[in-house]
Amino acid sequence: MSSVRLSRSARKKVLLVNCYFDDVRGPARRPRKVPHAIGPVYLAGALSSLCEVRLYNEVPSGPLEDPALLGWPDMLVLTGLTNAFDRMLHLTAYARTRNPRVIVVAGGPSVRALPALSRRFFDYACAGDIEELRDVVRDAFGPAFASETMVPRYDLAYWIGSIGHVEASRGCNFRCSFCSLTAEGRRYQSYPLEDLRRQILAMGPKKRLFFVDNNFYGVDRKLFADRIELIGEMRRQGYFADWGALVTNDFFHAEGNLERVREAGCRLLFSGVESFDTEWLEGVNKLQNVRCSPVELITKCLQAGVMFAYGLILDVTTRRLADLRRELDFVVGTPEIPLPGFLTLPIPLLGTPFFREALDKGAFLPGTKLRDMDGSTLCLRPLDPVDEVVDFIRDMLALRGYRRHALMHAARFTRLYRSTLRPMQMVLAMGSLGLLCADGMITGRTWSGPAGRVRRRTHVTTTEAVDSMYTPAFRVGSQYERHFMPTMVTDAEGRTTDELAEAAAPAAPRAEPRPKLMGGGVTSRVM
Numbered sequence: 352m353s354s355v356r357l358s359r360s361a362r363k364k365v366l367l368v369n370c371y372f373d374d375v376r377g378p379a380r381r382p383r384k385v386p387h388a389i390g391p392v393y394l395a396g397a398l399s400s401l402c403e404v405r406l407y408n409e410v411p412s413g414p415l416e417d418p419a420l421l422g423w424p425d426m427l428v429l430t431g432l433t434n435a436f437d438r439m440l441h442l443t444a445y446a447r448t449r450n451p452r453v454i455v456v457a458g459g460p461s462v463r464a465l466p467a468l469s470r471r472f473f474d475y476a477c478a479g480d481i482e483e484l485r486d487v488v489r490d491a492f493g494p495a496f497a498s499e500t501m502v503p504r505y506d507l508a509y510w511i512g513s514i515g516h517v518e519a520s521r522g523c524n525f526r527c528s529f530c531s532l533t534a535e536g537r538r539y540q541s542y543p544l545e546d547l548r549r550q551i552l553a554m555g556p557k558k559r560l561f562f563v564d565n566n567f568y569g570v571d572r573k574l575f576a577d578r579i580e581l582i583g584e585m586r587r588q589g590y591f592a593d594w595g596a597l598v599t600n601d602f603f604h605a606e607g608n609l610e611r612v613r614e615a616g617c618r619l620l621f622s623g624v625e626s627f628d629t630e631w632l633e634g635v636n637k638l639q640n641v642r643c644s645p646v647e648l649i650t651k652c653l654q655a656g657v658m659f660a661y662g663l664i665l666d667v668t669t670r671r672l673a674d675l676r677r678e679l680d681f682v683v684g685t686p687e688i689p690l691p692g693f694l695t696l697p698i699p700l701l702g703t704p705f706f707r708e709a710l711d712k713g714a715f716l717p718g719t720k721l722r723d724m725d726g727s728t729l730c731l732r733p734l735d736p737v738d739e740v741v742d743f744i745r746d747m748l749a750l751r752g753y754r755r756h757a758l759m760h761a762a763r764f765t766r767l768y769r770s771t772l773r774p775m776q777m778v779l780a781m782g783s784l785g786l787l788c789a790d791g792m793i794t795g796r797t798w799s800g801p802a803g804r805v806r807r808r809t810h811v812t813t814t815e816a817v818d819s820m821y822t823p824a825f826r827v828g829s830q831y832e833r834h835f836m837p838t839m840v841t842d843a844e845g846r847t848t849d850e851l852a853e854a855a856a857p858a859a860p861r862a863e864p865r866p867k868l869m870g871g872g873v874t875s876r877v878m
């Protein structure tokens with residue numbers, strides 16, 4: 352393939368964008384927000400050397416509004432979280448305005464949940480994994496433009512600094528009722544060790560390495576042991592000094608796991624605690640978390656010299672505020688465990704059992720917007736009065752009312768673990784406090800446009816104003832009017848809209864092909 356030579360003008364120009372809406376609802380940039388999105392980096396590996404490739408990530412760089420860059424590509428490839436669907440529509444309108452012949456390709460959780468709606472807007476609406484982009488490129492440009500072996504393009508990932516990001520697996524073998532992976536129902540798959548080695552080599556030496564897998568531990572114990580051996584070996588060869596990963600609770604149940612990963616250089620594990628309330632965990636089918644006391648498990652991890660990070664879900668739809676406050680009092684009053692890295696509202700992500708339950712119960716608020724599925728906006732009816740819940744959300748997102756206790760907690764935590772945790776790990780622990788109290792400073796927030804475009808938030812989807820980016824940054828054709836209107840989940844009466852009906856339909860059993868990850872084969876075409 353590389354023997355084919357093309358003049359510069361015959362090469363295909365491809366722009367890959369991670370679309371993103373920030374919680375401040377304005378043109379923010381967050382260069383230090385981690386983990387980083389790596390979708391565009393992996394997708395770029397589908398393109399052969401006959402393509403000229405550029406990446407753009409809206410998290411660190413702010414909204415993409417540069418008319419020159421938007422008019423540049425022959426193909427625009429879009430990825431992003433569920434709530435970024437409307438942002439994909441904005442960029443589609445911009446790119447088509449600047450170049451009516453541009454081919455727009457989109458994928459990710461929202462496209463998977465809304466295939467029919469997506470086909471109305473994008474030339475290729477991909478429900479497959481990253482490998483599907485090779486099929487798209489072959490179909491649109493010809494076989495020579497697709498790569499033979501997919502290797503992530505870290506060389507183009509300008510936003511990844513000293514912390515390299517890789518993935519050793521995809522999917523998850525658990526089925527928590529609120530998780531978008533449960534909605535997608537895909538098989539858990541591990542990368543063969545050779546693929547993992549190839550990713551780390553492509554990344555080049557970094558200070559640290561972070562595995563973004565949903566479930567780094569997985570199901571195959573032998574493969575896990577071999578993976579840790581490979582990581583230890585590459586660390587000894589100097590590719591990185593230490594590493595961190597996301598693991599599910601079962602990892603902590605097996606004897607020897609903590610020691611094994613620490614010996615291989617692991618210094619941080621993130622695990623979804625979600626709540627300390629066993630009944631709530633059972634209700635959301637997070638049964639792997641109720642097998643032993645979370646405080647015991649976290650303490651064991653910290654005492655083994657591995658920093659533990661986690662988030663909590665404040666489920667105001669099934670729990671009283673008084674109950675949630677008791678839980679937070681418990682956390683700040685327990686110096687044996689770190690403070691959570693983030694607090695979030697429950698999100699009824701499309702197609703999850705939690706989403707379906709909310710529909711059945713008529714729990715959606717009127718005028719729910721897909722964009723508001725971000726964890727800081729109320730989309731479902733709470734148990735307590737809405738205005739009290741809003742005050743609670745405002746306070747909790749900034750840890751207001753808990754700051755003095757949180758500082759005392761930090762001091763006691765430091766005293767308890769100063770001999771087992773390294774200074775860098777202590778900084779991470781204090782980072783949780785920083786993220787809750789001074790998120791802008793920790794994530795390096797700046798503005799990529801006038802910050803005055805930011806409006807005060809209501810935190811309730813029915814009344815929350817959409818981001819300033821819903822006003823086009825430059826003139827677009829009237830045929831793109833819908834592209835700048837929010838995609839509605841429910842109408843003014845709280846009924847599911849026609850556009851969202853496909854996500855609400857009962858899930859059909861899926862016959863999933865077994866894709867070969869990265870290096871080799873092809874996934875099925877779902878277009």
Ligand code: B12
Nearest residue numbers: 387388389430432433458459477480481531563565695726
């Ligand atoms: C990095 C990350 C972030 C980053 C960047 C996210 C971004 N894209 O902008 C930050 C820190 C900003 C973030 C925030 C949040 N995140 Co996050 N995050 C991740 C993480 C760790 C890695 C994502 C990633 O890059 N994966 C690697 C790429 C290659 O895979 P992928 O994006 O999953 O895409 C797969 C398919 O969808 C498909 N695909 C995707 N795009 C395309 C495009 C094409 C053309 C094709 C062919 C295929 C394709 O291919 C991939 C598989 O091969 C995942 C966990 C995980 N391992 O997936 C969670 C995850 C995506 N996050 C999640 C959640 C819940 C959140 C928060 C809502 C948490 C919260 N309550 O605050 C917030 C949202 C905040 C906001 N304001 O919107 C959920 C899912 C959310 C969703 N569906 O919307 C995940 C899956 C974690 C989990 N298991 O719950 N997150």
Ligand code: SF4
Nearest residue numbers: 523525526527530565
């Ligand atoms: S363990 Fe995590 S990734 Fe797996 S289904 Fe539950 S929430 Fe999703």
